[in-house]
Amino acid sequence: xSSSVAVLPRRRALAALGAAATVxxxxxxxxxxAPKPVIGFxxxxxxxxxxxxxxxxxxxxALAAAMPQLKVLKEERVPExxxxxxxxxxxxxxxxxxxxxxxxxxxxxxxxxxxxxxYPQVQFFHxxxxxxxxxxxxxxxxxxxxDEVAYAEGVTAGAMAKTGKLxxxxxKAIPDLVRVVNCFATGARSVNPQASVRVIxxxxxxxxxxEAEAVNALADQGIxxxxxxxxxxxxxxETCERRKVLCTGRHTNLAALAPTRFLTGxxxxxxxxxxxxxxxxxxxxxxxxxxxxxxAQDYVRLSPFGPGAxxxxxxxxxxxxxxxxxGKRALWPAGLKDxxxxxxxxxxxxxxxxxxxxxxxxxxxxxxxGTVKT
Amino acid sequence: xxxxGLWALPLALAGGALRAATPYLFVSLGECLTEKSGRxxxxxxxxxLVGAMSAFGAAWATGSPxxxxxxxxxxxxxxxxxxxxxCSLARVSHVAAxxxxxVLGTGIAFFAGKPFIEPQAPTLPAIELGAWSSHPAVxxxxxxxxxxxxxxxxxxxxxxxxRRARVGLAVIAVGDDAAAATAMGLHVDRTRLAAxxxxxxxxxxxxxxxxxxxxTGWSEAISGGQGLMAMALVIFAxxxxxxxxxxxxxxxxxxxxxxxxxxxxHGHAWQLLHLAPHALTLAILVTGTTRARAMRGLPGxxxxxx
Numbered sequence: 001x002s003s004s005v006a007v008l009p010r011r012r013a014l015a016a017l018g019a020a021a022t023v024x025x026x027x028x029x030x031x032x033x034a035p036k037p038v039i040g041f042x043x044x045x046x047x048x049x050x051x052x053x054x055x056x057x058x059x060x061x062a063l064a065a066a067m068p069q070l071k072v073l074k075e076e077r078v079p080e081x082x083x084x085x086x087x088x089x090x091x092x093x094x095x096x097x098x099x100x101x102x103x104x105x106x107x108x109x110x111x112x113x114x115x116x117x118x119y120p121q122v123q124f125f126h127x128x129x130x131x132x133x134x135x136x137x138x139x140x141x142x143x144x145x146x147d148e149v150a151y152a153e154g155v156t157a158g159a160m161a162k163t164g165k166l167x168x169x170x171x172k173a174i175p176d177l178v179r180v181v182n183c184f185a186t187g188a189r190s191v192n193p194q195a196s197v198r199v200i201x202x203x204x205x206x207x208x209x210x211e212a213e214a215v216n217a218l219a220d221q222g223i224x225x226x227x228x229x230x231x232x233x234x235x236x237x238e239t240c241e242r243r244k245v246l247c248t249g250r251h252t253n254l255a256a257l258a259p260t261r262f263l264t265g266x267x268x269x270x271x272x273x274x275x276x277x278x279x280x281x282x283x284x285x286x287x288x289x290x291x292x293x294x295x296a297q298d299y300v301r302l303s304p305f306g307p308g309a310x311x312x313x314x315x316x317x318x319x320x321x322x323x324x325x326x327g328k329r330a331l332w333p334a335g336l337k338d339x340x341x342x343x344x345x346x347x348x349x350x351x352x353x354x355x356x357x358x359x360x361x362x363x364x365x366x367x368x369x370g371t372v373k374t
Numbered sequence: 375x376x377x378x379g380l381w382a383l384p385l386a387l388a389g390g391a392l393r394a395a396t397p398y399l400f401v402s403l404g405e406c407l408t409e410k411s412g413r414x415x416x417x418x419x420x421x422x423l424v425g426a427m428s429a430f431g432a433a434w435a436t437g438s439p440x441x442x443x444x445x446x447x448x449x450x451x452x453x454x455x456x457x458x459x460x461c462s463l464a465r466v467s468h469v470a471a472x473x474x475x476x477v478l479g480t481g482i483a484f485f486a487g488k489p490f491i492e493p494q495a496p497t498l499p500a501i502e503l504g505a506w507s508s509h510p511a512v513x514x515x516x517x518x519x520x521x522x523x524x525x526x527x528x529x530x531x532x533x534x535x536x537r538r539a540r541v542g543l544a545v546i547a548v549g550d551d552a553a554a555a556t557a558m559g560l561h562v563d564r565t566r567l568a569a570x571x572x573x574x575x576x577x578x579x580x581x582x583x584x585x586x587x588x589x590t591g592w593s594e595a596i597s598g599g600q601g602l603m604a605m606a607l608v609i610f611a612x613x614x615x616x617x618x619x620x621x622x623x624x625x626x627x628x629x630x631x632x633x634x635x636x637x638x639x640h641g642h643a644w645q646l647l648h649l650a651p652h653a654l655t656l657a658i659l660v661t662g663t664t665r666a667r668a669m670r671g672l673p674g675x676x677x678x679x680x
Contacts, residue, residue, distance in 0.1 A: 046484075046594065048491050077484070167637070200636040203648045208596050209394065210648070212589035213630050216393070217386050217637035220511035235589045238494070243514065257494070371641030 035121075037281040039063075039274070040073035040097035042087055044104035047076045051206070051232035055251040056103045056127075059270025063278065066271075070278060073097055080106025088115045092122055099277055103127045112139060125277055128176070130359065131289045142273045142291040143176075144299035145353050147331055148324050149266035150180040150227075152302050153248040154187025155320045156263045157225040159313035160246055161188075164195035167218035167226040169236055171205050173372045175361045177229050180266070182365040183331065184227050189367050190329075191316050198223065199370030208235035219243040225263065237262070246308050253303045262306030264317070272298045294353055296325065338363040339370075382511060383634055389515030390630020391623040392522065396583040397422065397597075398622035399525040401604035403532060404576030406613055408454075410536065411569035412549035412562075412675030413461055416472030418577045419601030420479020421453045425581020427487040430592040434495035439586045442495070443521070446582035447575040453479055454574015458567040483594075490592040498587045519587045521579065525619070528576075532615035545569050549673035577601065603655050610658040612671035625651050 041060055045053035053076065064072045073095050078087045084107050091097040100122055102112050108129035116124045116136040129141040157166050166188055170177045181199055188195040198221070200214040211228075212235050218226055225246040228236045233250050237257035240247035247258055249265025273291060280287045293299030302321070305314050323329035332351035338344045344363055345351055351358060362372050401418050408415045415421075425446035433442030453475060460471040501523060504516025535542030547555040548565045555562055584596050607625060611617035632647035 046488065046491055048488070049593070050492055198637055198639055199641065200633050201641075201644055202633075203645055204595070204598075206593065206595040207598055208589040208591065208593050209584075209598055209600075209629065210633065213390055213394070214633040214637070216389065216514065217630070217633040220382055220386055220389070220514065220634075221637045223637070232593055232595065234491075234593065235591050238590060243510075369639035369641065370636060371644060 035098055036071075037099055037278050038071040038073065038095065038097045039099040039101065039278060040088075040091035040095065041075070041101045042078050042084060042091075042103060042107065043074070043076045044078060044080055044106070045076065045206075045231065047074070049206075049232045050234045050254065050257070051230070051251045053103070053231075055268035056270055058252055059268070059272075059274050062271035063274040066275065067278060071096075078104075080104050080111075082111070084111045085115050088112070088124075092119055098122050099125065099281055101125045101127070101274070101277065105129075108141070123277070123281065125273075125291075140287055140289055140291060142293075144268055144270070144273075145292065145294040146176075146180050146266045146268075146300050147183045147353050147358075148295045148321065149300050149302050150183040151187035151190075151324065151331060152317050152321050153227055153264055153266055154184040154189075155191055155317045156305070156309055156313045157184070157227060157246070157248060158188030158191040158195045159316045160263060160308070160310065161192070161195065161224040163222070163224060164188075164192045165221075165223050166195055166197045167221075167223040168197050168199045168370075169211055169214045169218070169226060169228045169230060170199060170201045171207075171230045172203060173201050175359055177201075178361050178364065178372055179358055180229050181227075181368060181370075182361070185365050185368045186331075186333070186336065187320065190320065195367060197227075197368045197370075199364065199368055201370070202230065205231040208232065211236045212239045215239040215243060215245065219245050229266075233257075249303055255303065255306045259307070261308050262303075263309045263313070264305050265303035267301050267303055269299055269301050292354065295321075332358070337366040339366055339368050341366065382638060385511055385515055386634035386637070387627040387630050389511075390634065391627035392515065392518060393588045394626035394629050395619075395622040396519050396522045396525060396587065397580040397600050398604045398607055398625045399522065399529070399619055400580030400583065401577045401601050402607045402611065402618040402622060403525065403528060403615055404450075404454075404573035404580070405605055405608045406573075406611070406615055406618055407532065407545070407576070408570050408573035409608060409676055410549045410613060410673055411545045411566045412552065412673055413458065413566050413570050414468050414472060414676060415454070415457050415475065415570060415573060416469055416605065417453070417457060417475025417479060418573075418605060419597060419599065420476040420483070421450050421574050421577040422479075422581040422584070422597050422601035422604075423483035424453055424479045425450045425578030426585040426596055427483040427490065427581070427592055428578070429582035430490050430495050430585035431487070433586055434490060434493050437496060439496050439498045442586050443498075443579060443582045446578040448578070450578015450581070451571050451575035454577070455567065455571040457574065458570030461570070462563045462567060487592050487594070491594075494591070495586070497590050498583075500587075519583060521583045521587065525622075529615040529619040536615070546673070549675050551674050580604075599652075603651055606655040606658050613673065614671065625654065628654050 043053045047057040078084050105128050108126045112124050112126050116139045124139045126141045128143050131141045185197040202210040227248045228250050237254050241258040241261050246261050248263050255262045330350035334350045335347050336345040428449040429442035429446035432445030433439045457475045461468050500517040503518050504513035507513050548562050552562045585592050607621045611621045628650040631650050632644050
């Protein structure tokens with residue numbers, strides 16, 4: 001008890017110091033001149049994981065290359081726990097960051113939401129969260145929809161699989177992943193209506209042993225092409241190459257990991273929103289609370305085709321992407337059924353990629369064997 | 375139709391057991407040796423990670439997976455020796471020292487392993503026991519890890535040593551009653567240090583199996599707690615190396631259960647099925663500590679956790 005009494009004044013003193021530092025940094029300048037942007041990135045994984053975190057690193061590198069004068073801070077391996085608050089505070093107070101980008105899912109609630117009110121001059125951007133009106137004004141979220149690229153991967157996969165037997169290895173059955181699996185299956189069935197997709201969820205963001213076992217199990221079942229959405233797909237790709245199964249990549253260009261089996265892949269292009277954060281700060285402009293993008297906004301891209309992809313599969317994929325872009329083909333078509341045959345998208349009302357219903361999706365599309373809810 | 379469906383399940387479990395058993399086997403053999411001498415090393419998870427990282431690093435740098443195994447054994451031995459030395463100091467808790475080894479090993483592996491996440495290193499060549507089969511699933515399941523073959527020999531060798539050989543009996547004597555062993559003229563601390571060092575080397579080789587055979591590569595998530603589960607496995611095996619082998623195969627098969635069922639199109643309760651190895655660990659701990667069975671096979675000195 002006595003220790004907590006002793007700690008309180010010190011905590012208040014620290015808060016006062018922090019406030020003073022903020023005033024010193026921003027308060028003394030003329031109100032019109034926006035402070036020089038200093039952007040700090042925080043990630044849960046190691047930067048070079050050939051996966052989700054590397055996708056962000058690619059974006060950071062592109063940003064730094066495009067704006068050599070910009071001060072860019074980055075810290076990796078920050079746990080999705082109170083540690084991230086200390087990292088944000090030290091980036092702001094010691095290094096003068098006025099844009100903080102939190103890239104891991106678990107940072108948002110309660111950590112970013114708790115730190116943001118203490119630093120009203122700092123803009124916080126969180127990857128994948130959803131901001132509601134009661135959240136602090138200086139909190140924003142951003143995310144990229146991979147629906148179209150997953151659909152395109154599915155088209156390639158469906159065109160390559162002679163028997164139409166496809167597989168998918170996913171980490172956790174969250175809506176973002178369910179969207180990707182559904183679009184993969186819908187794309188595959190657009191070229192081969194008989195195609196089926198067996199989904200294995202590993203339950204962990206990254207679990208190389210389980211992912212390798214999943215590929216082995218699918219290969220044993222005679223699956224011809226396997227897609228993936230796990231945080232560190234290196235072992236997935238290598239195991240596909242070893243088992244001579246065609247595969248698609250995720251996060252960054254993984255062609256080198258499966259030199260003879262790589263078809264294509266769904267990549268992030270975080271450089272685009274990162275540039276927007278800095279440009280908005282320089283112009284004193286406010287960005288959307290929930291910034292979202294897909295192919296049209298240059299937030300994601302399809303990896304260049306690998307040697308495994310036939311000319312026919314490439315043509316079908318390119319055509320599909322062009323038709324999706326022109327609106328000739330619906331990404332979430334009207335009348336789409338779930339795996340049990342129940343119609344989930346009403347006739348005549350295809351869903352747009354931005355439809356909020358998709359943020360809560362918990363059903364698997366027709367042709368998928370697997371379970372989201374148990 | 376060529377759809378193997380559910381009949382592929384036993385094959386998948388057998389293949390999973392052969393693929394995934396090796397790290398469990400080596401860590402549990404090492405822990406068995408350590409505990410037989412009267413020490414406990416709860417830091418084997420850390421040593422497993424150091425072994426995986428150094429094996430990958432050495433294989434990558436030299437181009438030889440065998441050099442990787444040597445490096446993993448050396449790194450594991452160093453960690454084991456450190457634990458052994460710490461435990462021989464007066465009034466040091468073995469469990470606390472083991473936790474320190476766990477944290478230290480994890481830290482070293484993550485810190486020094488940073489440059490090894492991206493590159494690809496040569497992997498261990500498999501013993502193709504399934505070459506006779508034209509069925510790819512059978513051939514794949516029977517791609518035997520050479521380290522598993524070594525581990526099988528080691529398990530039987532260790533059991534024989536604990537029963538008959540002078541050195542094995544010395545370890546047991548030291549582990550069962552330090553005072554009596556001293557009276558017999560055995561060097562208690564020296565024997566324990568040697569057993570703990572060798573135990574660390576074995577755990578390191580278990581790590582080499584992770585990064586050089588299955589699942590291959592260096593990643594911070596590569597172990598998934600296998601070192602911790604291997605500790606429970608030693609209790610299940612009642613400190614018998616050959617039973618460690620059986621238990622390791624069982625744990626390997628348990629890990630293959632959820633992927634195999636989902637691949638066959640049966641995705642129900644996959645979250646629970648993924649927990650099979652962990653559930654097995656818990657079940658072992660509960661059944662293994664009932665009063666009637668608690669003491670069977672337990673080294674006498676281990677009960678006195680100082």
